[in-house]
Amino acid sequence: MQFSEDWFRQASDAELESERETIRLQYVIEQDHEAxxxxxxxxxxxxxxxxxxxxxxxxxxxxxxxxxxxxxxxWYLPN
Structure with missing residues (x-):
């Protein structure tokens, strides 16, 4: 699936999370360096x-x- 800037802006938070997890799982098992x-x-x-x-x-x-x-x-400490 091709992800454009429009897709990123229009996708819901749930869609972003699920698609990111799919890509992450592919990334973990990938053997081809270009991919x-x-x-x-x-x-x-x-x-x-x-x-x-x-x-x-x-x-x-x-x-x-x-x-x-x-x-x-x-930082953040009282005087």
Missing amino acids: FDAQYDLLHQFDAEMVRRDNERYASENPDPKPRVHREHG
Whole structure:
């Protein structure tokens, strides 16, 4: 199956996960190096789309996140 950018954007989260798992299983048992490289790149495309969606979801749920401040005794520690 050919995966285009449109397919990645239109697929549901469940479709992405199931198709990624199918590619991952093929990647694990693959013997041909050309197919191995193509599947490796495809896995990274799936990961990039999943991360993009997670970032969008986080940005919509937390519109103005406050950064943690570095304190005198280290990160996240009280003064």
